[in-house]
Amino acid sequence: MSFDNLNLIEPILRALKTEGYNIPTPIQQRAIPIVLQQRDLLGCAQTGTGKTAAFAIPILQLLYQDRQQHKEQKSIKAIILTPTRELAIQIDESFAAYGRHTGLKHTVIYGGVSQNPQTEALRRGVDILVATPGRLLDLMNQGFVRLDHIKILVLDEADRMLDMGFVHDVKKVIAKVPARRQTLFFSATMPNEIQQLANSILNNPEKVEVTPVSSTADTIQQHLFYVEKSDKKQLLIHLLKDKTIKTALVFTRTKHGADKVVKDLNRAGITAEAIHGNKSQNARQRALTNFKNRTTRVLIATDIAARGIDIDELTHVINYELPNIPETYVHRIGRTGRAGADGIAFSFCEQEELPYLKDIHKLIGKTIPVNEAHPYPMNAAAIVQKQEIVKTVNGQKHQPSAGHRDGKKRWGRNRSRGNRR
Numbered sequence: 001m002s003f004d005n006l007n008l009i010e011p012i013l014r015a016l017k018t019e020g021y022n023i024p025t026p027i028q029q030r031a032i033p034i035v036l037q038q039r040d041l042l043g044c045a046q047t048g049t050g051k052t053a054a055f056a057i058p059i060l061q062l063l064y065q066d067r068q069q070h071k072e073q074k075s076i077k078a079i080i081l082t083p084t085r086e087l088a089i090q091i092d093e094s095f096a097a098y099g100r101h102t103g104l105k106h107t108v109i110y111g112g113v114s115q116n117p118q119t120e121a122l123r124r125g126v127d128i129l130v131a132t133p134g135r136l137l138d139l140m141n142q143g144f145v146r147l148d149h150i151k152i153l154v155l156d157e158a159d160r161m162l163d164m165g166f167v168h169d170v171k172k173v174i175a176k177v178p179a180r181r182q183t184l185f186f187s188a189t190m191p192n193e194i195q196q197l198a199n200s201i202l203n204n205p206e207k208v209e210v211t212p213v214s215s216t217a218d219t220i221q222q223h224l225f226y227v228e229k230s231d232k233k234q235l236l237i238h239l240l241k242d243k244t245i246k247t248a249l250v251f252t253r254t255k256h257g258a259d260k261v262v263k264d265l266n267r268a269g270i271t272a273e274a275i276h277g278n279k280s281q282n283a284r285q286r287a288l289t290n291f292k293n294r295t296t297r298v299l300i301a302t303d304i305a306a307r308g309i310d311i312d313e314l315t316h317v318i319n320y321e322l323p324n325i326p327e328t329y330v331h332r333i334g335r336t337g338r339a340g341a342d343g344i345a346f347s348f349c350e351q352e353e354l355p356y357l358k359d360i361h362k363l364i365g366k367t368i369p370v371n372e373a374h375p376y377p378m379n380a381a382a383i384v385q386k387q388e389i390v391k392t393v394n395g396q397k398h399q400p401s402a403g404h405r406d407g408k409k410r411w412g413r414n415r416s417r418g419n420r421r
Contacts, residue, residue, distance in 0.1 A: 006032050009061055011101035016057075019097055025050035027210040032058050035184060040205035042198055043186040050208050052094045052310075054170075055080075055154055055184050060099040062152065063127055067104070077148035077179070081133055081170060083161040085110040085281055086288065090310055091156065092130045104128060109145075111135040112281035121145045122207065133161065133169035140176065150177045158187040158196050167197065174201055189327060216243035216330055216364055220337035221344045224357075224368040229350040231376035232320060236261070236374060237268045239318070239346065240298065246292065248316040250300045251332050253323065258300045261320060265298060272298040303328055311335065319347040322356040326363040346371075 003016050003024055024032065027045045034041050035058035039419065045051050059078050082088050092108035102199070104143065106128035107121040115135070122129075122144050129136075129145070139145045153174070155161070161170055185198050185205070198205075216222065227235050240248065252258045255276040265272040273287040273296045290296040292311055314336045323329050329347075336343025347368060349357050361367050 001029055007036065008057065009064065011064065012057060012061055012098060015098050015100050021053070025036035025054075025210075026053045027051055027208060028057070030208045030210070031055065034206045034208070035059070035182075036061060038062065038182050040182060040202045041184045042202055042205040042207045043184070044190055044207070044209040045186065045188065051100065051156070051186055053093055055156075055186070055226055056091070057098050058096050059128065059152055059154070060095065060102055060104060063104055064102045065101075066151070067127075076126055076145070076147065077149060078127045078128045078154070079150055080128070080130045080154040080156060081136070081161070081173060082130065082156040083132065083164050083166060084157075085132060086111060086275075086284065087157065088130050088132050089285070095123040095128055095130070100126075106130065109135050109139060111138070112279070115139065117142075131336075132226075133166045133173060133413060135333075137169055137172060137219045139195060140173075147173070147176045148178065150181055152182045152184065152199075153177050154184045154186070158185060158197065159189045159191065162191075162193055162197070165227075167193070170197075185377050188331065214289065216333060217337045217343075220333055220343050221342070222333065222368045223344070223346050223371040225348050225371050225374055226377050227374075229347050229352070232348050232350065233261070233264045235348060235374060236318065236320060237265065237270065240265070240268075240270050246297075246315050247294060247311070247313070248298045248318055249291075249311065249314060249335050250298060250318045250320050251323070252300060252302060253321045255302055257321065258302055261300045265300075270295050270298060272300055276302040303332070315344060317343070317345045319345070322347060322349055322353045322360070324356050326356070326359040329360045330364065349378075361403045 001024065002022060003013060006024065006029070008016075012082050027043065027049045031041060031043055031054040033313045036057060041055075043051065043054070045054075063077055065279070080088075080091055082091060088108050088110045092106060095104075095106045104127045105125060107118065107119040108130040109115075109122075110132040111134050115138075118135075119139065136145065140147070155170065158170075161167065183202050183205075185196075185202055187194050190198075225235060239245070250261060250272075251311070252261060255274075255278045258274040258276050262272045262274045273290060274288045279287070287296065287299060291299040300320075317333045317336045319329070319332060323332065333343075333345035336345060347357075357368075
């Protein structure tokens with residue numbers, strides 16, 4: 001199947017050809033016709049499946065056709081809510097690319113920067129607004145944004161918004177949107193809280209489920225490195241001496257850890273920058289731009305970049321520290337091997353991270369192959385000893401990871417606020 005088979009209008013097909021899009025991904029094949037029928041949609045798809053195009057393309061077509069039939073109104077007709085600034089910017093860029101021949105106007109609003117350019121764009125009038133919940137509510141309260149004429153509402157990365165504590169902000173926004181609308185709801189996972197939210201805002205939706213979160217793409221080669229914590233820095237430098245690693249996205253669990261890795265790599269003569277929540281929006285965007293154009297070879301990130309950051313031809317993802325929530329592993333390595341391309345994921349595991357590794361293996365349903373051909377191996381006896389300890393905790397029960405030990409729901413607001421990255 002090609003995009004020509006999806007009943008798309010000529011201005012959009014022309015833009016897709018310019019972008020080099022020929023064959024739609026599975027979620028695009030299934031979602032685009034549903035959205036064009038103006039049905040509500042519940043999409044369960046992990047990052048890297050082409051989800052943004054699956055909703056952006058039909059939204060552009062519906063609004064373009066609506067404008068041909070009715071006198072143009074200077075009001076926002078579609079709003080896309082998304083959890084992070086980086087993802088919001090990326091979605092807005094996608095609307096620009098796919099809608100370049102439609103004449104539809106769009107803009108993006110997010111916090112961490114001056115609101116003046118954003119309010120100026122809103123004053124000029126936009127058809128499509130991409131927004132993070134906090135800045136959107138702020139500008140709504142100031143009277144810069146009205147949602148009275150919204151025809152299409154999109155919630156993207158809904159589980160991530162819940163995990164980051166935005167669910168109440170999202171509900172406040174939904175309360176201001178007309179009840180008669182089309183709603184598109186996308187989430188990589190469907191915990192109970194997300195399913196309940198979807199049920200409360202969707203009207204007889206069609207469901208599209210593609211590549212569940214528990215799976216990793218077959219195009220990604222995964223490698224596990226057992227290493228002592230004190231040797232992680234040297235192992236990373238050792239691997240990055242390989243010039244065939246053109247680009248590497250390296251994940252740490254904390255902001256401080258990300259900054260420390262940047263300093264270590266720069267001292268070793270390896271160009272690296274960090275992206276995390278303590279960086280200003282301009283600094284984050286500059287680091288991301290430098291990485292995309294390969295001025296910077298290595299980008300160090302906390303999990304703020306685990307979803308939605310689309311980097312063309314990213315060859316390697318490196319888990320400098322394993323995540324304490326297993327689904328995050330899938331999202332992290334999904335930054336490479338996108339759209340059918342090949343990718344490589346390296347994961348470092350120290351003794352204290354063995355419980356996290358066990359959670360990951362259980363989730364993905366397979367064991368990550370171990371790479372023993374490196375100069376900083378963990379003591380073999382220590383591995384066996386630690387694994388036996390994990391097995392015998394709580395009377396043969398598997399020891400939960402740190403992300404599960406506080407007795408709160410994994411997706412609860414309280415836990416997520418304490419672990420923001």
